[in-house]
Amino acid sequence: MRNDLICMFMVVICVVFACGRVTDKGGSEKTHFELPVIPAMLGSEEEKTVYLAEHYWDHFDFSDTVLLRNEEVTEQAFADFLSVLNQVPGQVAGKSAGSLLGKAWQADQSAKVGGKDTVTWALYKENFRFDYFTEQFSHYLYDPNSPYRNDALYGVVLQQLLSMPEVPELLKERSRYVYDKLLKNRIGDSATDFYYTAVSGKKKSLYGVEAAYIVLFFYDPDCPACRATQVQLAASEVAGRMIRKGRLVLLALCVGADVSHWRENLTGMPSVWLHGCDSGQEIKKRELYDLRAMPSLYLLDRDKKVMLKDAVFPQLEDRLLQLR
Known part of the structure; x- marks a missing residue:
């Protein structure tokens, strides 16, 4: 466990010092994914990892459309986020994943407040941020060819998505269908006869x-x-x-x-x-x-x-x- 944590923190340190340069619409420059500062009072590695999972996206600018679509920064940060989730209890992983989806959803709704004739409205009218992260979760955790594939973790993510009252039922239908499939023939369960x-x-x-x-x-x-x-x-x-x-x-x-x-x-x-x-x-x-x-x-x-x-x-x- 300790070796896994050390490796994980080495990975995220590399993300912190990523050298890619990204410019958002306002002209500000993003040179890396900013991780939360872990309080010094947290003594154990387990406590630090839990804090990192729960606060991972605190400094991410969901309004920066260029940064969101930058694979070297955002997608790499997302992959590292999954590595963190794999090292915390399921309840913490679910809460952290739900927090990310909630932030993305709220950011989409805020973007829609602007004029509907703007480029921003055209880009976000289909919940661009929320869709981006739900698709990342599906791609990394559910795709049969993904090295990150993890049915148990993906099930926790889907539970969080389905529990979000603000998300319309239409957007939940596919997630409910996939979640029901994940429940079939799980490890430890009796296999279905045929x-x-x-x-x-x-x-x-x-x-x-x-x-x-x-x-x-x-x-x-x-x-x-x-x-x-x-x-x-x-x-x-x-x-x-x-x-x-x-x-x-x-x-x-x-x-x-x-x-x-x-x-x-x-x-x-x-x-x-x-x-x-x-x-x-x-x-x-x-x-x-x-x-x-x-x-x-x-x-x-x-x-x-x-x-x-x-x-x-x-x-x-x-x-x-x-x-x-």
Whole structure:
């Protein structure tokens, strides 16, 4: 924990001394993102980190449109902000994220007070600041390809957004939809059961699979990333060893409805895997799993509790190495 905090503070110090020059509409110059001064009375690193999270945006000029769109200053500061949020309790992270969204929303409403024939009104009539930060949260925390991806933290952010009374319901609809998806098959929860078509043509269920551990490999036969992951899974020594010992079952589930196309693509896939197809599109139509990108890997225990959700191959292999 202490090493993580030291690294975090080194990162934000670098932000403080960022050398990019930004000029806003009024001609003032912004050379860096200004961090809050942490009170000397705060003794522990944990207290300092909490203070930093809660006051991170205190000195940010939300009216500076050029600064807001400067990736080297504002977006970098936002990425560092997420690093801070990852080191504080969830309640603090939620409060801090909510504070940022509240400041952005209020700044947008203040900008609309001006004449509607101005450039400022044209720029901000769609809640430009608020949209910018909500999109940043989504891009960094929810995008399946983001190295910052964190479903738990994003869920906390969405809770804050949904609790903001001033935000119209229309703007909350998508957030509510995504939040409901995040609640499905969370780590520690029981995985949702489903039926699939087996190679024999019979209908079988996830909960009919018996093993100490189960890997769910949701894939599309025409997806290049899926084929790459298939190769990695087939070459994994730890996965192969656990399958041979009967401790692991790998259920490769094609999410497409075309059974004949699925069967054609079974050639070359390991025969020791369990193969299935969502021929009735039950998973897709009922949105039983949050399959935001293909492929998607889940790891379940004997009781079908989720151990890894929508993981990438290196995460799965690391966990299997711990369980072997």
